[in-house]
Amino acid sequence: MTMKRWLQAGAASALALAGTALAAAPAEGEAEGGLPQLNTETYASQVFWLLLAFIVLYVLMSRVFLPPIGNIIEERRQRIADDFDKAAEFKRQAEEAEAAYKQALADARARASRIAQETRDQIDAEIKAMQAETDSKLEAEIAAAEARIAETSAKAAEAVREAARETTRAIVMALIDEQPSDDAIDAAIRAAGGAR
Structure with a gap:
């Protein structure tokens, strides 16, 4: 156009x-020639x-x-x-x-954070369970040890009492040449233990 x-x-x-x-043409009578x-x-x-x-x-x-x-x-x-x-x-x-990539990246980060938190929670739960199991085992072992200690202590006390009886019997026999009764020996040992 x-x-x-x-x-x-x-x-x-x-x-x-x-x-x-x-x-602009020249008049008729003018000279011919030129262009x-x-x-x-x-x-x-x-x-x-x-x-x-x-x-x-x-x-x-x-x-x-x-x-x-x-x-x-x-x-x-x-x-x-x-x-x-x-x-x-x-x-x-x-x-x-780009928007899809950013969204996928944000989703991946959120998912990774969630997985990390779940893993931390699971590990914490396992640690607590192991700690509770270890605590219960230790408490059971401590109770068993205390029971053994009490039993050993009772046996030792009985052995000490028996040794004290025998010693008392031997001393009385050596001093007065007479066999004391078990009740008299126990009463004398109790009286000596109360004096201490």
């Missing part, structure tokens, strides 16, 4: 130029051939040469517009992919 207007403007300019040339283009006798034929050449060139340009160029320019404009559309689509896809 722009080229067509340009050609129309060119045709109008050529006609105006031809009219100006006719008006043949300025010969007033040939102005009509020059204008005719100018217009004919211009019309032929105009038709050739508007019908033969300019439409393919216009098509090429339109195709190129369309291709550039398509490329811009594709670039915008690729940008949108890249932004969506």
